[in-house]
Amino acid sequence: MFAVYIFFHISIYYAWTLFNESNDYIHLLGIILISWLAPLVAGIALYIVHLKIHNPDRYFWLLCSLGCFSYAIAQGIWFYSHSIARVEAPYMGWADLFYLLQILLYLAAFTYQLWRKKENAHQIKFLFDMGIIVAVFTALSWHYLIQPLFSSGSASPLLLAASVGYPIGDLLLLFAAVSFYLGSAYFFQSRVLALIVAGLIVQVFADTAYLLSMIAGSYNAGTLYDPLWSLGLLMTALAGLYALEPQNEAIPTAASAQADGRISLRMLLPYFSMVLLFIVMIFEQKNDMNGLIAGAGVSVILIITRQVFTLQDNRKLLARYHELTSVLEEKIEQRTVEVTSKNEQLKKAVRQMKHMAYHDVLSGLPNRRLFLEKLEAAISAAKLNSRKVAVVFIDLDRFKNINDTFGHEFGDLLLQGFSQKITGNLRSNDTVSRQGGDEFTLILNNIQAETDIAPMIHRLQSALATPLVINGQELHISMSIGIAIYPKDGETTGELLKHADSAMYSAKEKGKNNYQFFSDDMAVTASRKIALENDLRRALANEEFILHYQPQIQAATGEIIGMEALVRWQNADGKIISPGEFIPLAEETRLILPIGEWVLYTACRQAKKWHDTGHSQLKLAVNLSPLQFLHDDLMDTVRLALEKTGFPAASLELEITEGVAVDDAEKAISRMLTLRKLGVRIAIDDFGTGYSSLNYLKRFPLNNLKIAQPFVQDMATNPHDKALVEAMIFIAHRLDMSVVAEGVETGEQLALLKEMNCDEIQGYFFSRPLTAEKFSALLANGLPSIKLV
Numbered sequence: 001m002f003a004v005y006i007f008f009h010i011s012i013y014y015a016w017t018l019f020n021e022s023n024d025y026i027h028l029l030g031i032i033l034i035s036w037l038a039p040l041v042a043g044i045a046l047y048i049v050h051l052k053i054h055n056p057d058r059y060f061w062l063l064c065s066l067g068c069f070s071y072a073i074a075q076g077i078w079f080y081s082h083s084i085a086r087v088e089a090p091y092m093g094w095a096d097l098f099y100l101l102q103i104l105l106y107l108a109a110f111t112y113q114l115w116r117k118k119e120n121a122h123q124i125k126f127l128f129d130m131g132i133i134v135a136v137f138t139a140l141s142w143h144y145l146i147q148p149l150f151s152s153g154s155a156s157p158l159l160l161a162a163s164v165g166y167p168i169g170d171l172l173l174l175f176a177a178v179s180f181y182l183g184s185a186y187f188f189q190s191r192v193l194a195l196i197v198a199g200l201i202v203q204v205f206a207d208t209a210y211l212l213s214m215i216a217g218s219y220n221a222g223t224l225y226d227p228l229w230s231l232g233l234l235m236t237a238l239a240g241l242y243a244l245e246p247q248n249e250a251i252p253t254a255a256s257a258q259a260d261g262r263i264s265l266r267m268l269l270p271y272f273s274m275v276l277l278f279i280v281m282i283f284e285q286k287n288d289m290n291g292l293i294a295g296a297g298v299s300v301i302l303i304i305t306r307q308v309f310t311l312q313d314n315r316k317l318l319a320r321y322h323e324l325t326s327v328l329e330e331k332i333e334q335r336t337v338e339v340t341s342k343n344e345q346l347k348k349a350v351r352q353m354k355h356m357a358y359h360d361v362l363s364g365l366p367n368r369r370l371f372l373e374k375l376e377a378a379i380s381a382a383k384l385n386s387r388k389v390a391v392v393f394i395d396l397d398r399f400k401n402i403n404d405t406f407g408h409e410f411g412d413l414l415l416q417g418f419s420q421k422i423t424g425n426l427r428s429n430d431t432v433s434r435q436g437g438d439e440f441t442l443i444l445n446n447i448q449a450e451t452d453i454a455p456m457i458h459r460l461q462s463a464l465a466t467p468l469v470i471n472g473q474e475l476h477i478s479m480s481i482g483i484a485i486y487p488k489d490g491e492t493t494g495e496l497l498k499h500a501d502s503a504m505y506s507a508k509e510k511g512k513n514n515y516q517f518f519s520d521d522m523a524v525t526a527s528r529k530i531a532l533e534n535d536l537r538r539a540l541a542n543e544e545f546i547l548h549y550q551p552q553i554q555a556a557t558g559e560i561i562g563m564e565a566l567v568r569w570q571n572a573d574g575k576i577i578s579p580g581e582f583i584p585l586a587e588e589t590r591l592i593l594p595i596g597e598w599v600l601y602t603a604c605r606q607a608k609k610w611h612d613t614g615h616s617q618l619k620l621a622v623n624l625s626p627l628q629f630l631h632d633d634l635m636d637t638v639r640l641a642l643e644k645t646g647f648p649a650a651s652l653e654l655e656i657t658e659g660v661a662v663d664d665a666e667k668a669i670s671r672m673l674t675l676r677k678l679g680v681r682i683a684i685d686d687f688g689t690g691y692s693s694l695n696y697l698k699r700f701p702l703n704n705l706k707i708a709q710p711f712v713q714d715m716a717t718n719p720h721d722k723a724l725v726e727a728m729i730f731i732a733h734r735l736d737m738s739v740v741a742e743g744v745e746t747g748e749q750l751a752l753l754k755e756m757n758c759d760e761i762q763g764y765f766f767s768r769p770l771t772a773e774k775f776s777a778l779l780a781n782g783l784p785s786i787k788l789v
Contacts, residue, residue, distance in 0.1 A: 038230030043068030063109035139295020548769035649679030709743025
């Protein structure tokens with residue numbers, strides 16, 4: 001909008017000046033009023049800009065506003081002289097003082113802005129360029145404006161001062177305009193800067209034309225350059241209003257200006273000004289050209305000095321460049337060394353990662369991945385050379401018990417010691433690998449005959465005959481070993497490993513601490529075991545297990561005083577599977593835990609029913625496998641079964657085997673004491689068939705001792721068995737335990753047991769294990785009288 005006002009203002013100004021035909025007074029009055037309105041409007045606009053801007057630029061606009069107001073005052077004096085006093089305003093009167101004050105205020109504004117940006121603008125090369133331009137235009141001003149005044153002797157000193165003041169002031173304004181344009185850092189946005197510089201140039205042009213007219217005595221109000229003063233002031237006001245708008249462009253900095261290597265008008269302007277000066281000197285063929293010559297001389301000296309400084313600066317820059325290049329090369333060399341070092345570290349890390357990917361962390365032996373790769377290579381070499389390869393699967397016997405007893409750190413040290421001993425007793429072309437846990441595998445290469453394998457295995461067994469010493473503790477280690485031979489037992493890595501694993505489990509089943517070669521029977525057994533395991537899991541999910549109860553008889557009275565709960569598996573086809581067939585597999589697969597929990601709960605629930613029907617004298621005997629007995633959840637399982645069924649703890653007798661004490665006697669004793677505190681009775685089952693120890697018998701908090709069937713079965717015909725049974729009963733009674741004889745099948749066995757004061761009898765002589773329904777009938781009807789004889 002303000003630009004439109006400027007257009008109409010200047011248009012009206014020129015129209016009034018050129019086309020108004022009224023009398024001279026009205027014509028002059030209109031010109032003065034129009035010219036007076038321009039600085040007043042510009043001053044007000046710039047003052048508003050000063051109030052709205054809140055950065056240091058606001059003071060630049062304030063000084064420009066005061067300059068406009070000073071110009072308005074000068075115009076007001078003109079208006080008073082011509083319109084009110086009706087006298088001709090003298091040249092170098094009060095009006096001229098305020099005109100000059102406007103120039104001074106503008107110069108103050110530009111000086112302030114240049115000083116504030118001095119870190120960018122006041123650079124040596126910039127000063128040289130400005131010096132060249134100032135020298136040229138000073139010479140031209142002297143030749144055309146100032147020198148003629150001094151040549152005329154009629155001019156008064158005041159007139160001379162005014163006449164010199166206008167060109168000097170305009171020259172300084174031109175210097176400021178050029179400074180803004182050439183400054184190494186811009187002060188405003190390009191549009192604002194262009195309006196400021198254009199306004200200054202317009203004002204300088206108008207002042208110069210006015211001064212020349214005054215010197216020639218030809219100036220009259222209403223000339224064509226009179227509107228230019230108003231235009232210059234209004235352009236500055238328009239620049240201030242544009243400065244209020246948000247900045248849409250970044251103000252270039254000195255660094256960015258220097259970074260631009262293109263030749264611009266700002267760079268060429270000092271040289272153009274010199275060319276202009278020389279052109280003027282060529283056409284001005286007067287005698288008095290001292291001012292032009294002096295200006296040209298100063299300009300040339302400044303150019304030469306600038307070039308010398310530029311050369312020195314370039315040398316410094318070149319030296320700095322070489323210095324930085326040297327530093328950069330040193331940094332590059334240092335970085336190269338660092339990168340090389342990092343590469344070495346990276347290669348080392350890659351090697352370590354590769355080693356970790358193919359080796360067991362604990363033992364340092366090849367892991368399963370590397371073992372399979374080596375086995376593939378061994379099979380290929382054996383096939384090529386018509387040789388055999390033996391795959392050996394090793395499992396440490398009773399390692400879990402050692403781990404549980406001494407701790408995992410001790411177990412890790414044992415595995416490391418075992419790895420070293422095995423590695424030290426193999427041939428250099430053989431491979432030992434840790435598969436995980438306590439399982440190891442070997443590759444025995446270049447085997448000519450199967451008979452060559454046994455001596456190698458004997459060598460390993462002999463090496464382990466010497467105990468390992470771990471943290472001062474001597475440990476005797478044994479191995480269960482399975483062997484599969486390529487190509488007889490398989491031609492792939494998977495087949496050989498599977499068959500070696502089957503042979504190893506066969507070695508375990510045959511008492512551990514031995515080795516077995518794979519045979520086809522093992523494959524059949526393994527397949528059947530897998531099928532049986534799957535059926536066992538399905539049976540657990542489908543509730544195919546049932547309980548049978550075998551009565552326990554008090555020998556002295558013949559009364560039923562309890563029963564032993566025995567689990568049976570009746571599959572979907574109705575076929576009964578022997579406990580001797582599935583119980584070992586259930587223990588191996590840990591399925592004995594959920595099965596045993598179900599047996600305990602179901603038996604307690606059934607026994608509670610019999611108690612509730614008047615048979616509260618009955619005690620219930622339930623077998624616990626070693627895995628169940630040593631499991632951490634045993635106490636919670638027993639307590640929960642008793643709470644849910646309401647069966648009294650004192651009527652529950654848990655039967656354990658002697659084997660539970662072999663691995664960790666102290667833990668077994670602690671577990672028995674906890675059960676006794678709960679009120680549960682404890683019996684040791686099949687005494688004499690396992691790891692019988694009188695020391696354990698003395699320390700165990702037992703209630704009952706059950707004599708195994710083999711002793712009872714032959715005691716009527718074998719005096720040694722009879723003596724053993726009698727001794728067992730005697731010892732048990734001395735240790736305050738009652739005795740139960742299992743497997744009683746004849747009256748003669750019953751008579752002998754009564755004679756030996758055996759407390760309880762259990763066996764087929766009285767009854768086979770019965771279903772709950774048949775056992776209930778037995779309780780209701782009683783035993784046949786013949787059984788009581």
